[in-house]
Amino acid sequence: MILLSSRSVLLSVYYPQIFLILTSGSYLALSSVVALGANIICNKIPGLAPRQRAICESRPDAIIVIGEGAQMGINECQYQFRYSRWNCSALGERTVFGQELRVGSREAAFTYAITAAGVAHSVTSACSQGNFSNCGCDREKQGYYNQEEGWKWGGCSADIKYGIEFSRKFVDAREIRKNARRLMNLHNNEAGRKILEEQMKLECKCHGVSGSCTTKTCWNTLPKFRDIGFILKEKYNDAVHVEVVRANRLRQPTFLKIKKIKNYQKPMETDLVYIERSPNYCEEDSATGSVGTQGRLCNRTSPHVDGCDLMCCGRGYNTHQYTKVWQCNCKFHWCCFVKCNTCSERTEVFTCK
């Protein structure tokens, strides 16, 4: 209840600006005649919660940016876990946020954090680029002069607050069940966004030819999303096992505490948290959503998790041999032909049985 009411406050704070702009908007857009209404498409997008659907319908421009942000999160997840048994995939229907894991594992924690951060990231950068109505560069920062350090805000500071708020409004709206998993997901969403916010960087530029840098303008920039990926991967490794506390009268999940610690110690804001142990992801399993590692590429010599022993969970591997042929040592002869040698290389590829 607490969460819900605070959300509606946020909505009412943010929306007035949106609608002021929308209603006074240009008449040009009206004249464009289109094939499909947003509501028809939004209705068919799989996996949207009702509130998300409403946002999709009223802001079809936003849903594109959200989709791109979520995709960026998914891609980053796949990159970070490209050598692991779990490669950021799951059984089930593809949604805006990828295939969702059923188990409240640390992998689920990672996907929630990275997609929430991805959405915040892409909304913020769309704002700076002017591709998103009713936001832009961070106006709070404009015109402010820092007397002590001798620089002023200038250029375009990324409006991360707007991006985070939008991500909160949209991504968190899919948590409609009242259970432990909801608390876990919300925490991880917030952790992803928090880490993104902490990684904002100040960039400055000096003006003038002389060395003293008297006039300096600075602006906030978004970090590269790859950096966020690496930090979240670290957080994944140190993810905290938590359990829910049902504190109120209705015995509904109220907050999370770290498991195995007697007193009520809550996890840190930027910790990734999970409530269930991960499956081993060796076999396909519809109960856990695991796709299994059958057919995955592995490295025969590596002792790590990308090595065939670990990756294939002892099932062994298939060896595929390829011969790669290409033209090499090409020479130009006067006039006019090119003569090349043929080079070839044999390569072996291993996939899990």
Next chain:
Amino acid sequence: MLSNVFSTSSSNGAPDAEEGPDNLLCASKKSDGWVGLGCCELAIAAECRRACKQASSTNDILKSCKKQHESALISCVNRNEMGSVCCSYAGRNTNCREYCQAIFRTDSSPGPSQIKAVENFCASISPQLVQCVNNYTQSYPMRNPVDSIYCCDRAEDHACQTACKRILMTKRTEIEIVDNLIAACKTMPLPQDPLWQCFLESSRSAHPGITIAPPPSTGVDGAKLHCCSKANSSKCRELCTNLYSTSWGNTQNWQKFDNECEYNPSESQMLTCLADVREPCQLGCRNLSFCTNFNNRPTELFRSCNAQSDQGAMNDMRLWEKGSIKMPFMNIPVLDIRKCHPEMWKAIACSLQIKPCHGKTRGSIICKTDCVEILRKCGDHSKFPESHTAESICEMLSSTDDTEDCIPLETYLRSSSLEKDIEDITHPCNPNPCPSNHLCEVNRKECVPGEPCFPYSCVQGCKLGEASDFLVRQGTLIQVSSGEVGCYKICTCGQGGTLENCMELYCVDLQKSCIVGGQTKSHGTSFKVDCNICSCVAGTVRCSKRQCLNELSSEEDRSMFTGLPCNCADKFVPVCGQNGRSYPSACIARCVGLLDHQFEFGLCSSKDPCNPNPCLKNQRCIKKRQVCLTSFEKFECPQYECISRQIKCEHLRDPVCDSDNMEHPNICTLYQRGKQLSYKGSCQHFCKSAEPVCGHNGETYSNVCSAYYDRVAVDYYGRCQDVGIFSDHSFNTECSSVQCPPIPKFGCKPIIPPGACCPLCSGVLTILFDKEKLDSFAKIRKMPITVMDILQKIRPHISVPQCDIFGYLSVESELVVLVVPVDIHPKAIQVEACNREAEKINSLINSDSPTLASQVPLSALITSEVFISSTVNSDCTKNISNNLYTLLCLLLNGVYIFCHL
């Protein structure tokens, strides 16, 4: 039943809503009461949503829901209410009722089959129902799916592409289209899928009346983006565009730009333009505590005369004392600057920070000779980078020695010869007293007694882009770079301080150059052909149409030469053209292109446009003289205005003076009393005498004030009686009958503006303008563009209240702008200030600086030539090499003048 958008969300793997406040279906299920209940979840404010759920009629929600914020909710409620009204005609016929309700179920446009179904099932039951439904469906813009066929090409899969095209061409309803697309492409719609992105992009929002208008893309900084088009190398143009177009540049791009362009002398055009946006050239400098030699220079131009830069110069000096001058691309080793010519180093440090910009190019570079001199003396030659000498280093820093382009250090080695606190020149807007997002304008209105009166006024402005600090005035039309180099948009600076109603204008091919006399001139360069000024505009040469003599002219040519267009005789038999301008003779009128039926004899001021009365019966005809620069055939050039007779005048005090020299509290009252306006402002004592004057435009005015009100300066007293002087070559006797008013004896070399008889002390600009461009602006404004429009736009750029701007269209079809001292007996320093202002405007026009070029219609000014009534002072600077001349000026002016040599 009449639930809205949410009711169709059934398929797909979404976790279905359980119990709880998020459940959207429950509200519509339980209620058979108010039709709007199903819409409540669209409410934005929590308070409104609550009110909606408890409402039993539309009125109930209007108390808690703000109409302007809750348009989605309101439109949903309206639709449902309309549906309930229409479908109630169905009575007990369930078939008809259901088909009817289907029309109103969602807000997507009803398909033809749906409408057909209603007609089939309801026509016999209730014609009213069919009519009611038709009223609703006809208000909907029909969508044509074929228009979105381009989206199909975005699909990744080829089979999907072809299927998509087939579906859009054959299927009519939205639901059919979507279902078929899903089946054919084998994917559910995802917002990351390019095909669906395209449909989403072009989709209109689910709530009619609300359209997602993308913010006008002006680039993050439209003003600086305009400067990118001035880049010399394509590389710098690209880098610059990267920095200011769609997104703010990243560190690498900034570094690249700094290394390759920011300090590159060959990019001076672009750099000056960027500097104009960041720090415009402003007259006057004072109150510095370190760079004291820069103080008390009210008639010189600087970009950054402020405490911060003053401090910066001091910091620079301290850094340089360590033995090295850090420059962006190299370090210059120097000896101890505390011992080796410290005064010169100080002048350098201060020049680099305070940035004087009075040269023609408005650059702030130190002259090469000064650079070489100081480095020869004080450079640490033993530590110079290999194979470098003072000369070679200076060649990189500043390759010019032309005082038009560089700052001679000499000027700032001593303090200004002017007394402190000169009251003769003021700078109300420097430093800027206005809050951020506001523009400062000099207040030239008379003060109303009893009301606060500042020498300046602050007007809200719009930024040219998200990251821009460049402001344009509210309520004006703006020309702004539209993202691509050379392409422009026109927008309005709206009430909210944002650009609105933008429309694409045109693109200029900046690469196209002109070939003139065997020489290639690139876009934007100005040059002279004989006595005419010309400019290359995207491949075509535009020139003024003056009558010239050149070395090839024969003796006979010379003797016949009058200097007038088409070499017309200098007879004064004035005619009035339909463009609102009087011409001295029919010959000249024909020469500027007027056909015989497009002018009539007599001065325009002698004509009465209200006779015969062109206005309606209940309207009053008011004379409104204007000279149009746009084609009068296309946009007309009416010399009158029709105003309603029945207006109630407010008790506003904004005094005006009528032609009988009577004052009225405001213009409305004046018209109501049936009087003719002479000028705005209270009646002036010196305009009481009914002595007519002849303005520079060749028009007779009843008094000085009404001429000034028309922004025309007085040539001489009495009625216009002569053609005026046009050329240095014409040994005319035209103006012999004219008695000229006296001119100041000192501090001014008077000049005669084109077509005038009498010399005056002022800066004179002759400006060539692009008539076609003005025509295109007139088309947008739906109004002709007049000389007054241009003058009023230039006027705010005159920063010194002691100077004002006047102007007219010359008979050579150039725009002549005068920057005149306001005082009847101006001091030399005031003449000097006006000259500087004229030079500033001239260089802003010639460099196509965003300061002017961002404003419609000033962006149509092509090139300009300036003539200043040079005070001896500036003559000294200009002719620095001319010893004799300087000596002369010293002798002539003794104590007052400071000459640099």
